[in-house]
Amino acid sequence: MSKKIERVILQGNSLSPVLFVLCMDPLSRKLNEKYxxxxxxTDAESHSTNHLLFIDDLKLLAKDSSTLSILEVFGLEINKEKSATNDNCCEDTATLLEGVSVYKYLGIIEDSRGIPTLRSLKKYKANLYQELKN
Known part of the structure; x- marks a missing residue:
């Protein structure tokens, strides 16, 4: 089934995150159920997950490329220019992070395990305090 898009919601519209959640909820449930x-x-605790959703962004965490197959079912395509992987199995789908120990995700520098670096957190905290003062 296909439908020509005739109207769009502009980025920044308050309806955008609501529509994202409504559209991504079935995918999120299926990822949790099957993969x-x-x-x-982290230093304090551990969490088990296979994906993170934030605003209009999806971050998949997987041990192999089989998790990517569900994206096709939901009609999603990976934008290779905006995606990265630290595993050779997926380098045709995303940029390979060879020899990279940190990367930036949503403006925060994370290590190869997806954990924000202490330096990045301190910088984020300082910026947040500065914003609160203004």
Whole structure:
């Protein structure tokens, strides 16, 4: 089934995040139900997940490329220019982060495990305090 898009909602419109959640909820549920989760360890605790959703962004966490197959089912395509991987299995779909120990995601520098670096958190905290003062 296909439908020609005749009207769009502009980026920044308050309806955009609501529509994103409504559209991504079925995908999120299916990912949680059927696909292997990856444990993300921080200094204080650990969490098991296979994806993160934020505003209009999807971050997949997977041990192999099989998780990518669900994207086709939902009619989603990976934008290789905006995507990265630290595994050779997916380098045809995303840029390979060879020899990279940190990367930027949503403006925060994270290590190869997806955990924000201490330096990045301190910078973010300082910027937040500055914004609150103004």
């Amino acid at each position: 292997t989760k990856v444990t993300v360890q």
